[in-house]
Amino acid sequence: MTGQADIARTGSAPAGEGDVAVRVRGLVNRFGSKTVHEGLDLDLRKGEILGVIGGSGTGKSVLLRSIVGLHTPNAGEIEVFGQTLNTLSRAERVKVERRWGVMFQDGALFSTMTVRENVMAPMVEHTRIPEALMRELADLKIRLAGLELEAAPKRPADLSGGMRKRAALARALSLDPELLFLDEPTAGLDPIGAAKFDELVRSLSQSLGLTIFLVTHDLDTLAATCDRVAVLSDGKVLAIGPLDEVRKNPNPWIQEYFSGPRGRAAVR
Numbered sequence: 001m002t003g004q005a006d007i008a009r010t011g012s013a014p015a016g017e018g019d020v021a022v023r024v025r026g027l028v029n030r031f032g033s034k035t036v037h038e039g040l041d042l043d044l045r046k047g048e049i050l051g052v053i054g055g056s057g058t059g060k061s062v063l064l065r066s067i068v069g070l071h072t073p074n075a076g077e078i079e080v081f082g083q084t085l086n087t088l089s090r091a092e093r094v095k096v097e098r099r100w101g102v103m104f105q106d107g108a109l110f111s112t113m114t115v116r117e118n119v120m121a122p123m124v125e126h127t128r129i130p131e132a133l134m135r136e137l138a139d140l141k142i143r144l145a146g147l148e149l150e151a152a153p154k155r156p157a158d159l160s161g162g163m164r165k166r167a168a169l170a171r172a173l174s175l176d177p178e179l180l181f182l183d184e185p186t187a188g189l190d191p192i193g194a195a196k197f198d199e200l201v202r203s204l205s206q207s208l209g210l211t212i213f214l215v216t217h218d219l220d221t222l223a224a225t226c227d228r229v230a231v232l233s234d235g236k237v238l239a240i241g242p243l244d245e246v247r248k249n250p251n252p253w254i255q256e257y258f259s260g261p262r263g264r265a266a267v268r
Helices: 004-010 060-068 090-097 115-126 131-144 161-172 191-208 219-225 252-259 261-267
Strands: 020-031 034-045 049-054 075-080 100-103 179-183 211-215 228-233 236-241
Touching: 020 060, 020 211, 034 060, 034 075, 034 211, 034 228, 034 236, 049 060, 049 191, 049 219, 060 075, 060 100, 060 179, 060 211, 100 161, 115 131, 115 161, 131 161, 161 179, 161 191, 191 211, 191 219, 228 252, 236 252
Parallel strands: 049 211, 049 228, 100 179, 179 211
Antiparallel strands: 020 034, 020 075, 228 236
């Protein structure tokens, strides 16, 4: 198969206007006297998995939250699917938001709801389809996320950490999004569970044609799933490109990140 997705995956050509799912320009985020982003620019290409890495405090999650509207930047422009978000009416913005799904680091599942009810929650909020159909669709998403249906009537407290991650992913897939935001999806998982989750993300990306913005610190996840890697440092994107390209960057932090034993093992 050829086309825009192939260009995005190889990183061999610059993205044109129609190839970009998310465009960030001149992003500024400050918290008191601390500046996290200062004129940050970033493009997320359609059809790719972009891994976002950086040291502690470089604003990886803040960037994600800025894009999805959970944090208001001090300055800058964010476009999603060609629409500048801060110029949209509430109704127009909701239409755009329905085209993405978000999986937060801690899952952020509703503790009093079952897994099925958690996955149905976006459908209840944004659609008017019959409840019976919602249940069927929720069960489909649960299975897509790699859970057995025995998990559907359980509450988050009754699940293992890995199962909660998958339940959160199922909810992020609830409305058949084109764009998926994943914040540290393998944090806290054992190596086997993390590897299986990486395989799942890659499989879903390919089978559903998803564009994925993935915040991570996991070197194995970068190597197993990501088409490109963006490194945040000093308020900007320090480097961006395919993993093999980025790891050759002479910047001391990048070299330290990729040259340790875990880094060498992950990129082999």
